[in-house]
Amino acid sequence: MKKIKILTLILVLISSTNAFAKDKFSICWSIYVGWMPWEYGDSSGIIKKWADKYDIEIDVVQINDYIESINQYTAGQFDACSMTNMDALTIPAASFVDSTALIVGDFSNGNDGVVLKNKTKLADIKGQQINLVELSVSHYLLARGLESIGLSERDVNVVNTADADLVAAYSTKDVTSVVTWNPLLSEIEKQPGANKVFDSSDIPGEIIDLMVVNTDTLKQNPNFGKALVGAWYEIMAKMGDQKVLEQLATASGTDLAGYKAQLASTEMFYQAKNAVEFTKNVKLAQTMKYVADFSFDHGLLGDGAPDSGFIGIQTPAAIIGNPHNIKLRFDPSFMQMAADGNL
Template sequence: MLTRKTFLKSGAGLAAAATIAPALPARAATKKKFTLAWTVYVGWMPWPWAAQQGIVKKWADKYGIEIEVVQVSDYATSINQYTSGMFDALTITNMDTLAVPAVGGVDSTSIITGDYSNGNDAVILKGKTKFEDIKGQKINIVQYSVSQYLLDRGLQLHGMTERDVRLVNTSDADMAAAFLTPDVTAVVTWNPIVEQIDADKGAHNVFNSSQIPGEILDLVIVNSKTLDANPEFAKALCGIWYETLGIMLSDTPEAKKAQAEMGQLSGTDYAGFASQLKTTHLFSSPEKAADFTKGSQLIATMDHVRQFLFAWGMLGQGAASPNVVGIEFPSGHVLGDTKNVKFRFNAEYMAMTAAHQL
């Protein structure tokens, strides 16, 4: 379960491949059939559940369109396929949106700020209780993933850099078993692996994503040309999302049933799904999501993200600075190249939902 963070440095290759994909027309045509791709992750399970319950069809019918919710088995593959034009919309992190479709030249707009990791990602030491004890250690980690971003931020906040540690690239599938071996003393990983390792009496969770709230974001993005020509698609997606959240987060038997069914769809049960929800900060209302998206914290976060990607060569070959790609925010402020904006945060449709204007 939880494949969303297994984005590797191959993402730069995916972006490069996307640049040789057939070019989209300067303006996308209006159409009636749309696709949203998703992969298994606690914060994205409302989508297949909503499809099963008829909520997707209900909102699509309202706007006279069809929406197909498509599962992709591998997260990196879903990004590649979206970038090459196979899907209209995608569930993806903020970091990966910038690193792949944006760098690959595909202009994308985030229309739903869904959640942020609030403890799902963690730095765990064996037999040591303070983050500072990480200095000089070998760290098992999925390199070039959100885990490395978390480590980078932890090191920054504690006056260190990645020169103070040694990274050992390790598959997420091997992480829990590796921690049990004598040679492994530090890991950075994500749930449910964090929960498995934390159960070991020698494990100490010394830094996690709850200490950088709002930085590891899960989004729904739409191809910007498709969005401009078909705003009803975004309206339907927001309607689906917030109706579904209203059910699953209510204090009702229906909410427990919905969460249990989402758990089954993702390969776990109610208890497992509920446990992972505790370390996932879902923006429970469109008002909260829109306010966050319009706030200054998001600009600061995306600056951290682009600086990290540039430092590790993930903004494309020949990138001379983090400014190579422009990121636009609801206020109109742009980080980076104003003439090459390829990643846009849009709060309009969330605000419309909040104002009951869908």
């Protein structure tokens, strides 16, 4: 999303129609290791159980196209959606849809990586062609990796490549480097000459997986937030169950070993208190400053954005950007209720 489109006003008007007290809600999610628990929560009846507790209904919808799921949320077709911190800023927030990170579920701790062919050091990336999904968290990871060794994107050639094509692309002679996420990353690492030279564990806590809720809807319907958070942590309590993991593995298109490998490179916040501590830490504000700077430099905050602080981002420790234009909020209060046993 490079430009703020004419449809922005329409999207805001549509989303605002959802901002009233109601008893029926819908959330969407897409396949990724940290979001698969929503599938179990839906199929097991846990989400319905918590919705019933608060006399509401919650419809859970899987959408195969990740970006499309966020676009639909932004357009007001869903009340909440799973997404990363960067995409929450550059899609709904940049479209003036005020959004709240209700659940901070995990951060990538090796699930996203830079792979070089027949090279073993990140410094070898200089001058290479880098295939990745442009303007995604992979692009952000590349930028942070280059920065860590004193290089910039001017020192490489970024080639926009659909995620569905990355595994096949790597096997061709012309492709010398890719940046992607699991399970694609693990598939590429199996190929000859593949060496992961930088990954998200080198920038811990910067690629964050969230459940994002329309802020106005949440304010008018706090029971919706309570039900989602209550259900989430009941699901988290079952993540040590082998049968649950097998179900999530199958639903995500892998086997138990494959899913466990993805979990191993994901810092899941199984306990609400850990998610609250992470959200309150000043490092989150610093991370969102990195993300805002990257997003502005790549035109992701819209043509009307004069600088990286155009959109205000509220965290418990600090407000990043314009305090009069806050469109993304990290609110740990519902997770705190879970931690305190008050849901």
